Amino acid sequence: MSLLEVRDLVVKYATRQGEVEALGGVTLSVNPGEVLGVVGESGSGKSTLGLAILRLLPRYARVERGQVLYNGADLLKLGEEELRRIRGREISIVFQDPYSSLNPVMRIGDHFVELFEEHGYGYSREEALRRAGDILERMGVPRERLSDYPHQLSGGQRQRVAIGLALALNPKLVVADEITTALDALVEAQIMDLLREVKKEYDTSILFITHNMGLVAELADRVAVMYAGKLVELGSTGEVVGDPLHPYTKALLAAVPSIGGSREVKPIPGDPPDMRNPPRGCRFHPRCPFATEKCRAEEPVPRDRGGRIVACHYA
Numbered sequence: 229m230s231l232l233e234v235r236d237l238v239v240k241y242a243t244r245q246g247e248v249e250a251l252g253g254v255t256l257s258v259n260p261g262e263v264l265g266v267v268g269e270s271g272s273g274k275s276t277l278g279l280a281i282l283r284l285l286p287r288y289a290r291v292e293r294g295q296v297l298y299n300g301a302d303l304l305k306l307g308e309e310e311l312r313r314i315r316g317r318e319i320s321i322v323f324q325d326p327y328s329s330l331n332p333v334m335r336i337g338d339h340f341v342e343l344f345e346e347h348g349y350g351y352s353r354e355e356a357l358r359r360a361g362d363i364l365e366r367m368g369v370p371r372e373r374l375s376d377y378p379h380q381l382s383g384g385q386r387q388r389v390a391i392g393l394a395l396a397l398n399p400k401l402v403v404a405d406e407i408t409t410a411l412d413a414l415v416e417a418q419i420m421d422l423l424r425e426v427k428k429e430y431d432t433s434i435l436f437i438t439h440n441m442g443l444v445a446e447l448a449d450r451v452a453v454m455y456a457g458k459l460v461e462l463g464s465t466g467e468v469v470g471d472p473l474h475p476y477t478k479a480l481l482a483a484v485p486s487i488g489g490s491r492e493v494k495p496i497p498g499d500p501p502d503m504r505n506p507p508r509g510c511r512f513h514p515r516c517p518f519a520t521e522k523c524r525a526e527e528p529v530p531r532d533r534g535g536r537i538v539a540c541h542y543a
């Protein structure tokens with residue numbers, strides 16, 4: 229049984245230049261306790277997927293179609309009250325910028341006190357701070373930091389606090405959206421170590437969003453590859469990384485910097501499409517070295533190939 233099922237999700241943003249289809253019918257599931265990597269270039273729809281799951285999309289975004297099933301209930305249909313209960317306690321999110329989860333004028337400890345209060349835990353302040361300190365220590369932050377303000381911490385420590393907050397209520401799923409992207413290489417490696425520990429010690433599933441296939445290979449059990457709002461490949465990390473079937477996955481892997489090399493990912497030749505006017509047929513065809521007439525005309529549907537899902541006419 230999967231923990232979360234996204235079915236045929238279509239999300240559009242209203243912009244001054246017209247509607248942008250950020251998700252073009254994405255279907256995937258997250259299993260209990262797994263890390264599902266979601267990888268793709270900028271603009272492929274990764275953050276939109278994460279935000280849609282938590283119903284945090286901006287007002288001018290519209291879910292045109294689809295379902296997000298959690299414990300059999302469609303999160304897209306829940307009322308505000310039920311949503312508030314689910315956010316934080318069942319599903320939480322960590323962003324690239326830790327200030328998205330931290331209030332600059334609130335001490336670190338009070339973030340936890342408030343979170344426990346909001347969810348009706350009924351702890352005394354002392355008890356809440358004791359638990360917060362325990363969480364900080366598990367995240368590798370000294371408990372003395374409880375009385376600090378966010379700006380007194382390093383970027384890495386702030387992100388550790390944000391991860392601690394996301395895990396504080398023992399949620400079943402954490403959405404981690406590019407959470408190492410703003411950090412330098414050394415701190416990124418430390419946060420990856422922390423995530424590996426979290427994976428071992430918590431039974432939380434993680435939707436690990438990144439543009440870096442190298443990080444996915446380090447951490448994820450399965451990986452979903454997205455291109456221009458479409459899921460193009462999904463499978464176990466070993467299979468996808470060892471034997472990519474979609475030309476876009478191959479290109480992404482070729483762009484991974486070799487160990488010891490520069491951290492900057494080599495860009496894939498060509499540009500991602502203008503999403504106000506995406507290519508007909510397969511959205512990757514203008515950049516695909518193997519594209520044929522069929523790819524220009526006909527959109528490939530994701531098909532199950534022995535547990536691997538691939539959307540390519542020629543995979």
Ligand SMILES: Nc1ncnc2c1ncn2[C@@H]1O[C@H](COP(=O)(O)OP(=O)(O)OP(=O)(O)O)[C@@H](O)[C@H]1O
Nearest residue numbers: 241243248250269270271272273274275276439503
């Ligand atoms: N707030 C917004 N208003 C209008 N269009 C948006 C908005 N957010 C995203 N989009 C558009 O939706 C598409 C998907 O964006 P999204 O942020 O989900 O991609 P992403 O894969 O997370 O990219 P990145 O790696 O840059 O974070 C893009 O074409 C983007 O321009």
Ligand code: NI
Nearest residue numbers: 274275276406
């Ligand atoms: Ni994003």
